[in-house]
Amino acid sequence: MDDILFNLFTLTFLFILLIFLVYFRSEAKHRERILEMEQRLSKAGIYDIDQMKGIEFEQYLAVLFKRLGYRVKSTPGSNDYGADLILENGAERLVIQAKRYKNKVGIKAVQEINSAKAYYNAQExxxxxxxxxxxxxxxxxxxxxxxxxxxxxxxxxxxRVNGTTSEENVVSN
Incomplete structure (x- = not known):
């Protein structure tokens, strides 16, 4: 009976260990993918931005503002109350509406971010x-x-973020 309990305990322990190893390996791969994406996005220029989807532009801005020292939080894709990103730097909080458009941005975006500013209790x-x-x-x-x-x-x-003084570097990437 003791051998059965010992074997059962050992199998349970090994199973739990296996689950942890799989979890941590997938977490490490996830972090690696995020770092690769951030590196790729940080090298993007304005013409690259013109080709991005809206969500990619939001991710790009998140990387840009992280490099400026902000803590960045993305809002949900829907029911975001008008903000795409929430930035914090100490006690300062600001909300951002990201618009990757082919045409000029209209009044609706300003109305949305104004509402988001109040909803998220942001200073800007x-x-x-x-x-x-x-x-x-x-x-x-x-x-x-x-x-x-x-x-x-x-x-x-x-x-400014890339420490580049030539617009050519941002435009041609």
């Missing part, structure tokens, strides 16, 4: 695009104290 709200903004979006952003980052300002931000 930003809309970041690879394009430009309509005049109505600019007007509303000014009155609502929302920061708009257009294509040119995004390139400047990328240059």
């Amino acid at each position: 709200g930003w809309v970041i695009t690879n394009n430009y903004f309509t005049s109505s979006a600019i007007n509303l952003a000014q009155s609502a104290n929302i920061k708009l980052i257009n294509r040119n300002e995004l390139v400047d931000l990328i240059l």
Whole structure:
């Protein structure tokens, strides 16, 4: 009877050990994939951004702001209350609406981030695009104290983060 209990205990222990090994191996692979994605995204230029899907642009911005020292949290794909990213730096919290568009970004994005700013109790709200903004979006952003980052300002931000002084490096990647 003791041998059976010992064998049962040993098998149970080995099974649990196997589960932990499989779990930690998959976690390590997951972390490795994330690091590879972050490295690839960190090398992207503005023309690469123009080809990204919306979610890829959000991931790109997350990497960019992590490199600036922010803690970055992505919101759910739906029911995000108007924010794609939540950035924190000490007591400061800001929300970002990412718009990877082929056309100018309109007033709706400003309305959404303004709502998100209140919902997430953020001090600032930003809309970041690879394009430009309509005049109505600019007007509303000014009155609502929302920061708009257009294509040119995004390139400047990328240059600053990458420590590059030449726009050619950001544009040609």
